[in-house]
Amino acid sequence: MSKRIAITGNEAVAEAMRQINPDVVAAYPITPQTEIVQFFADFVSDGKVDTEFVTVESEHSAMSATVGASAAGARAMTATSSQGLALMWEVLYIAAGLRLPIVAPVVNRALSAPINIHCDHSDTMGARDSGWIQIYSEDAQEAYDNLIQAMRIAEHPDVLLPTMVTMDGFIVSHGMGNAELLPDDVVKKFVREYEPEHYLLDVENPITVGALDFSDWYFEHRRQMVDAHTNVKDVVLQVAKEFKEISGREYKLFDSYKLDDAEVAIVVINSAAGTAKTVVDKLREKGLKVGLLKIRLFRPFPYEEIAEALSDKKAIAVLDRADSLSLMGGPLYIDLRAAMYDSPGPRVKMVNYIYGLGGRDLNMDQIAGVYDDLMKIAETGEVTEPITYLGVRE
Amino acid sequence: MSAVEKGWKDVPIGGLVLEAGSAKKYETGDWRTYKPVWDEEKCSNCMLCWIYCPDVSIIVKDGKVSGIDYKHCKGCGICAHECPRKCIQMVLDTGENGEAGAGE
Numbered sequence: 013m014s015k016r017i018a019i020t021g022n023e024a025v026a027e028a029m030r031q032i033n034p035d036v037v038a039a040y041p042i043t044p045q046t047e048i049v050q051f052f053a054d055f056v057s058d059g060k061v062d063t064e065f066v067t068v069e070s071e072h073s074a075m076s077a078t079v080g081a082s083a084a085g086a087r088a089m090t091a092t093s094s095q096g097l098a099l100m101w102e103v104l105y106i107a108a109g110l111r112l113p114i115v116a117p118v119v120n121r122a123l124s125a126p127i128n129i130h131c132d133h134s135d136t137m138g139a140r141d142s143g144w145i146q147i148y149s150e151d152a153q154e155a156y157d158n159l160i161q162a163m164r165i166a167e168h169p170d171v172l173l174p175t176m177v178t179m180d181g182f183i184v185s186h187g188m189g190n191a192e193l194l195p196d197d198v199v200k201k202f203v204r205e206y207e208p209e210h211y212l213l214d215v216e217n218p219i220t221v222g223a224l225d226f227s228d229w230y231f232e233h234r235r236q237m238v239d240a241h242t243n244v245k246d247v248v249l250q251v252a253k254e255f256k257e258i259s260g261r262e263y264k265l266f267d268s269y270k271l272d273d274a275e276v277a278i279v280v281i282n283s284a285a286g287t288a289k290t291v292v293d294k295l296r297e298k299g300l301k302v303g304l305l306k307i308r309l310f311r312p313f314p315y316e317e318i319a320e321a322l323s324d325k326k327a328i329a330v331l332d333r334a335d336s337l338s339l340m341g342g343p344l345y346i347d348l349r350a351a352m353y354d355s356p357g358p359r360v361k362m363v364n365y366i367y368g369l370g371g372r373d374l375n376m377d378q379i380a381g382v383y384d385d386l387m388k389i390a391e392t393g394e395v396t397e398p399i400t401y402l403g404v405r406e
Numbered sequence: 407m408s409a410v411e412k413g414w415k416d417v418p419i420g421g422l423v424l425e426a427g428s429a430k431k432y433e434t435g436d437w438r439t440y441k442p443v444w445d446e447e448k449c450s451n452c453m454l455c456w457i458y459c460p461d462v463s464i465i466v467k468d469g470k471v472s473g474i475d476y477k478h479c480k481g482c483g484i485c486a487h488e489c490p491r492k493c494i495q496m497v498l499d500t501g502e503n504g505e506a507g508a509g510e
């Protein structure tokens with residue numbers, strides 16, 4: 013039987029890892045992710061998992077050990093946040109290039125400097141072109157569900173790419189929410205045994221991993237990665253369908269909330285979607301046609317489907333919890349503007365709100381203000397301020 | 407190489423090499439600037455050069471050094487440095503007398 017309990021995001025993710033029971037976990041503590049590996053270390057010492065737990069001296073080593081274990085043939089996981097992810101950078105690309113289906117929860121936290129431990133998305137947004145699949149989660153339930161689904165997505169023979177599942181630091185990682193956890197045996201059956209086709213410990217079939225690859229073949233191997241990313245969307249939907257059968261919960265490439273008949277819409281990632289949905293409900297009560305689109309799969313970016321869902325809107329606000337410092341707005345805004353370029357019909361007006369950097373709260377009044385701005389833009393057809401820093405003190 | 411050149415769909419993913427010992431096919435001798443020249447007369451067959459060579463380029467037959475594999479030797483000079491009898495000399499590889507990459 014599934015059980016509905018009060019649980020933090022970190023605990024829910026650690027529970028998912030216990031149920032997945034990976035062969036190897038190599039991790040290093042970093043706020044706000046620390047609890048995940050702390051809970052998991054308890055599972056190891058209490059004999060609740062069969063995992064070889066490698067305590068390493070840094071995140072660079074954590075990702076390196078995870079790559080080694082995965083290449084050897086193990087189902088390998090790690091977890092990190094912020095500076096930890098930054099320290100893994102070099103090895104993130106290696107994991108993707110070697111096509112190792114490592115799965116890692118990442119708890120979103122701002123990057124230094126100035127030093128900060130609270131939530132924004134600058135850490136995972138920086139890793140968006142590393143070749144990893146990125147799946148974002150609004151709350152503990154989604155983080156738990158996404159992590160379990162990520163195993164099947166990453167390890168799918170048409171994909172074989174590392175996958176990070178994110179949630180917002182503190183807001184979700186430490187906030188008590190309610191979530192329904194699946195029975196252990198159901199998760200075990202869902203994630204299956206990991207059976208890699210080629211692995212280093214297969215002594216009968218010796219292979220070389222990480223050989224030198226010059227101008228003669230490197231390009232072809234990178235092209236293969238594009239092919240793998242092209243296959244991700246279908247696999248995500250197929251895995252979601254199977255996951256619904258065991259959980260009753262429905263997942264798609266992205267989540268639409270009262271979007272179909274909406275005239276204006278907010279596009280947002282992670283926990284702010286929860287706050288924004290409440291604002292949508294309140295404004296709908298007043299008869300305003302407002303809606304919301306929440307990103308789930310960000311890499312690869314399902315740009316055609318998202319553009320289609322938004323092409324008939326009069327105005328869109330993209331909320332970014334990270335800035336690109338390119339002066340073109342946040343990373344989601346930049347991608348979405350590119351996605352909308354080919355959408356049919358008249359050009360949809362778009363604006364960007366950078367919010368919540370370093371854990372600054374985003375409240376309902378601010379979101380209501382964004383919808384207000386959107387309705388003015390829809391009415392006048394004029395954008396006066398394309399990029400706004402929402403909640404910064406002037 | 408077949409008539410039609412292989413493309414990205416035809417090779418194992420991630421740069422995996424699925425056959426053992428394939429480094430032998432990849433000749434790296436032409437990377438060399440200096441080449442080791444071995445003096446058989448002075449050699450005591452202590453095998454230190456064979457142990458230290460990072461490219462497995464010291465050829466040994468019946469327990470004795472028999473030459474250097476110039477198709478794979480990269481000219482690092484470690485063998486010359488380690489030889490206790492100084493019977494390996496590093497000389498500028500001009501391409502003559504054991505051309506770079508041309509064989510033993």
Ligand code: SF4
Pocket residue numbers: 441442458459460461462463464474478479480481482483484485486
């Ligand atoms: S020069 Fe270096 S690569 Fe060449 S035989 Fe000597 S040790 Fe080996």
Ligand code: SF4
Pocket residue numbers: 444448449450451452453454455456471488489490491492493494
């Ligand atoms: S180290 Fe010198 S003496 Fe010893 S086997 Fe090699 S060449 Fe001969």
